Structure formats: structure tokens, C-alpha cells
Amino acid sequence: MNKTIVVTGAGRGLGYNIAMLHLEMKDHVYAYDYALTDELKHLEEGTDLLRIQQCDIAVTDSVVNAMQEVLENGKQIDILYNVAGVFSYKEKVGLAETDLDMCTSMYNINAVGALRVCKAALPLLSSGTVIINISSEAGSIGNCWREQEYSYCMSKAALNMGSKIMSNEFSKRAVRVLNFHPGWMRTAMGGQPAMESSNSVSPEESARDIVKIALEIDKIPKDQLYMEHTGKPLPW
Template sequence: MASVVCVTGTDRGVGLALTKLLLEAGCCVYAGSYLPANEEHERLAEKYPGKLHSFVLDIGNDASVEAAAKLIMKQTDGLDLLINNAGILGDIHRTIEDELDFEDMQQVFNVTALGAIRMANALFEPIMKGGKLIVNISSEAGSIGQSYRDSWFGYCMAKAALNMGSSIIHNKMKKDGGRVLLIHPGWVQSYMSGTLDTSARFTPDEAAAHIVNRIESCKHFILDKPLYVEAHSGNEIPW
């Protein structure tokens, strides 16, 4: 596994589980969290002294991302891996015949689509000096080829936009041996809808393990377009 990694959305859920797993593997982890206080991060910092660098990060805010990038680049020249995990769900119930909340959609797009682009832009130099690898946590919800929902406007459109943005970044990176991976973590028990969804198939720890395994198995592939795959199976998802 890469030795210097940045992960976003590490307050809880998959992001926190990825942080734990990467620390266990001996990585130095820069962990961005939306909230300033995190007891679990404090515990991990004690368990892995000098390995965890926690910082406050709002990927929907330009200044926050720029400050985070400056912090990281002061401490390391190269970044082996950027995992853009942070995102928000937004409204998932309203259909086209309802009164739609366009401000909600814009917020979801700003965070879930543009957030990863902000991070890649701000950290592009250390990424290309390091492992030349970006992993964007996408979703099957971003697939136009297998779209079936009649709601979830903000999230589905944001993930589709994230996929396109990832492809554009990949087109630039592959010229110099870099690549972007798009990974769908599966249906994960999370608080994205506001409450813990215990009916979901995977726990955050299971999803994180699948993601790390998929990164390890795919990280050396440099193809014409990013791999867009399920974490647990490795099956490609139609664009």
C-alpha cells in the first residue's frame, strides 16, 4: 500500500474505516474531517504516533481546500495516493412532479462532484511527484447506462459529473504515468441519509477493506479511461 495517503470525509463511516486500515498498513495518513473534534482520531493518533495528521476540511469550500493543501505540502513533497471519499446525499425522495429543491441539488453538486476536483487540483503537484494515483469514491448512482431511479436528482447527477471530471483528470495524468480509479463502495451502513442505515449490505469496515483491496489490484493499470468498478467484486460499471 502507498506510504503517504490523503483521505477526505474521515469523521466516521467509510472514511474513518479507511484511515484505520491505512494506519494499520503502516501508511502516513492525512485525514480530512468536516468537524474539528474527533475522539476516534485522537485515539488513533496515540496508537500510531507520527502517522496520523488530522485537519479540518470542507471540500465544498475553496479556502478550506487550499489551506489543507498548504498544510500537507509543508510536511511532504510527494503524495502517493489521494482518496476522495467525502460527499453528501441530499434529497432522495422528490420526483420531477414534486416541488424540487434546486439549492439542495447545487449543494450536493458543489460537495459531491466539485469537492473531489478541488482536492485533485490543489494537490496535483505532490500527487504527480508521488504515486500519481487518485481514487474517487463514486457510486453506481452515477451510471447513466444503468440508471433506474426516478428521484435522487442531486446525488445521481453529482456522481455522474464526478465520473466525467475524473475522466478529464485521468486524460491529463496518463500522459505522465498517472491514473484515476472510480470505485463504488457498495451499499454501506452509513449516516448519509441522517440516520444509520443498518439494512445496508456492508459495514464501513467491510467496504473499506474492499476499497483497499481494489486499489491494490488495479493501481498499476493505466487505461484510456478510468476504471469504474465495484469495490467488492471488481466488476466494471457501465458509464
């Protein structure tokens, strides 16, 4: 049966590729992005399966407005992908040069954004719904090796905590919550270094891995919440 899918950050990169995969499977896709790209607009013109909405996950009213159509449709959300996120190359400095005021806006998007979307979608999250939060290995405290990128790492660690609490709360309604590191991707965020590295992954490949796991959720142990796109567990 066709699934109902919600994807944030769907304008490019990983989110776009996740939306494309579900459209290929003939699922109904609600694709949200900060600025609607021409690619998304073009895609929507060619199919009844895709609905696109401008949505700034940093702003509660914007998220609530964007979710309105899904709520009116009334169908349970099968998979909710919280992909939207930001990074700044200005962060590649030590504490002395770090603009700490940036922490607040990055935290608001990367950590609180996913929770805003889940909160707005609450009436449609029920037994069998899977929530996929795109975190990063940068949010792992156990694996942390960096001496820079304070805001990004702290925001993803905070997202991990938010996901764990949602997982505890939502287990009563049989909703699963998983957090992924999608790999170092050849996207705008991965930048030129990722484009030139043999250690990076394409957003197409990462999307395929993550969608496969979301569709085969029963293969993932209930206590495994944080993992690579390949399914390999990560330490909190």
C-alpha cells in the same frame, strides 16, 4: 516503504475505515474532515503517523489551507482518497417536490469537491500516484433506474465526468484515477434501511476491497475507471 495517504471524509464511515487500514499498514495518513470527530482526535493522540485537518471540500480556501502541511512535507502522495460526500433524504421525492436549489450545494460538494482537493494536491501527484474518487452506482447513466434523487445522481455523474477528464490529463504523468461505487453501506448515509438489509455492506469490508485494489492497481486494466468496490466494472 511507508506510503503517504490523503483521505477526505475521514471522520466516519468509509473514509474513517480507509484511514484506519492505512494506519495499520504504518503509512503516513493525512485525514481531512468537515468537522473533526472525537474518534479522529483520539486516534491522532496515539500515533505520529496520523495528521488530522479540518477541511470543507466545498470551499477552496479551506482545501488549500488543509493541503499546506502535505505540500510542506514535500513527499509524493501515493494514494489520494476523495471520500467526502453528502446525500439528503429530502431527495426521495419526484421532480415536483424536489428543491432544485439543493442541486447546487450537492454538486459543489460531491462533484467539484474532489477536483478541488486534486487541484490543491497537484504538485505532489506524480508517477505512481493513485487517485480514488468515491462515486456511486447512482452516478451511472447506463444503469439508472431511479425516478427520484435528482441532485445526488446528477452530482455523482458529474464527478464521473471530472474523473474521466483528470484521468486523460494525468495519464501523461502516470497518475491513475479510479471511481468506485462503495456498495450500499451501513453508515450514517446508508441510514436505517442499510442497517437492516442483507444486501448492504459494512464500511470496513468496502474499505478493505477498495484499499486492496488501490494497492494492486496494476491488476486493473488502464481503460477500467469506474467499478464496484469488488472491482466489477460499471457502465458510465
